[in-house]
Amino acid sequence: MIITLTDTSTAKISTALLRARRNAGSPAQGMVLTLLVVCDEKEYESALKAATESGREHPARILLIVTASGRVASLDAEVRLGEGTPGEVVVIRMRGPLASQPASVVRPLLLPDSPVVIWWPGKAPSNIADDELAGLAVRRVTDAASAKRPLAELKTRAATYQPGDTDLSWTRLTRWRALLAASLDQYPARILGATVEAERNSPSADLLAAWLQSCLRVKVRRKITAGPGMTAVRMSTAAGDIAITRSDGLLASYTVPGQPERLVALKRRKPPS
């Protein structure tokens, strides 16, 4: 069910949510968090899709906040419930002066007690710590890779980092990190050095290099390749390299000294679009 509310207020949105839930037959919903998604009209479609996907694993009240500039303040909303929508989705469009005061609209719509997560699929505020909406959330998700200058963005994040900040360029690395850690479980050799190979603008590659450097306490080289994304990680041992190479962004080959080369599925991770 989709309920469209034009020129509305928070109270009307709350009422629409309550009524929609009653109509759906069940006033109780096992929602575990409120997910705030802050984006503009261009990102709206893909952000909605990704948020809905994540709602399938963690039933949530998803508030999509779409801001636009303008002279007159206006507030429109769209309540979506049931019919393939897990939990509840509210698309809130704010224009004009209101767009700079989003917390006033959002605060009454947060689920009681449950954690609040905020995600900026596109441009995030330069200092998250100062952002009013971010102040409502316990977990703040950004994506340096979506910025025009990803590395500069990553540096900004690092400079203003607080516990609870997460950048997707880090979570994209989990499979790589898991494989690398597993390779050292199997082959516990002393690592003498390492190389991370990736396309030029890859914040993930830089994070991985930094991670390896800080864990292994060795020099990690960063090599530029044509991509896509990360193409290889090599850790050198006395007996040869432990290497994971992936040239097509899908299937990697995995080598450990003295053992046969093997294939491993290693698809690039990205939100659905």
Add this chain to the structure above:
Amino acid sequence: MTPPTTERVNLLRDPLDRRLPRIAGPCVLVIFGVTGDLSTKKLMPAVYDLANRGLLPPGFALVGFARREWEHQDFAKIVHDAVRQHARTPFREEVWKQLSEGIRFVPGEIGDDDSVRRLRDTIAELDEARGTGGNHAFYLSIPPGLFQTVVDQLREHGLAEQRYGQWSRVVIEKPFGHNLASARELNRVVSSVFPSSSVFRIDHYLGKETVQNMMALRFANQLFEPVWNNNYVDHVQITMAEDIGIGGRAGYFDGIGIARDVIQNHLLQLLALTAMEEPTSFEAAQLRAEKQKVLAAARPPERMDLHTARGRYTGGWQGGSKVAGYLEEKGIPASTTTETYAAIRVDIDNRRWAGVPFYLRTGKRLARRVTEIALGFKRAPHLPFTATDTEELGYNALVLRIQPDEGVTLRFGAKVPGTQMEIREVNMDFAYGGSFTESSPEAYERLILDVLLGDPPLFPQHEEVELSWQILDPILDYWASTDTPPQDYEPGGWGPGCATEMLARDGHVWRRP
């Protein structure tokens, strides 16, 4: 070249890094009885799903062993089709490529030395080509009667040896024997070759997820534990109902019966998880210690004639179609006394549960498929209402729904809106998540992963299996001695009249799940 032998801390692992999953080391999974339903519907899809989640090692190999003249490709095709049809995660070509590299098939017969030699050679070839380094898991998806032969052969051909830096594990499925004596014999056979930490018993009804959900509910909350005892709980009903008949399993089912098939392992495990004390930690060993304690304190009823019931479904209409009675099923002898419904009362002799009966029931061709644990609470000692006000008020109940729709229901009294003072029962429901469970790992995935990682399983070890038989054996003996067939019951209902009477004697009524 062998890996460096010095123990070195893995610098990439940090206990605070919860994001990083553990991936098993390269290994071979050998499935005996790979042509069975279970293997195509559950095992192969689970293996694929694990690979898709990035939890299988790059050097993983899957070996099928069965009496078929198949080549490796034929078997790979079968696995491919099984995955396409039954896997829970989407099919992806690159994941399949990773898996298919390590798929092998060994045609052969259990008990034939040449076949096992071929199996050994195949495994040796894989150890070389895939770098699986002597780590092997054997999944025995075969009748228990063949276990002895298989484990003996594995030992003779050196496949069961526990060498330093390598592992060899075995997975067996329920039933774990058909009474105490046969369970002990089974354990003797398996443990003569594999140490108990290398034996994984799977009860596919009871996933690790369910066990952990129950642990979390009971021990992560302050709310439930204070009332989780005989001061507040009146009685407990544990139900596992199936809406299907025995299907094509006549050969397996007749002579075994549903009490052996379901109560011994599944319902008594649920009872143990419900009734046990808090373990000192959630390590498998501690959990098992508590389960064993409570199973040792549980006993069958003194009056078997009053507190057990069994039934057998007749033909009739169920769920909109005409179904055959048990005696009309293919391959069932007319003289059979096998039960398709069983209900028993179990008492637990300890401070927490003395005086609280646990009613266990299970049956086939019942109204719907459901597994649940329901704690019925005592009525309030005093009700400041008139009797007519509370006419519709039963007792408070906390229901742990295991399947389908895993979740928790709390039933309590609430006022009927209006000018009259009237109280009726209402439900408060929590679901672990409808669509959420679709993509979450399934029992077999968790089990296979535990086997490959060598995580001590939450599944029962032989002590628990034997304790369960000690509870059930006297009841089975009693039933065998009565010489009367089980009472008939209509399909699509909730079992025979004698089960209703059994509860009525204690002043209780079966819940309608």
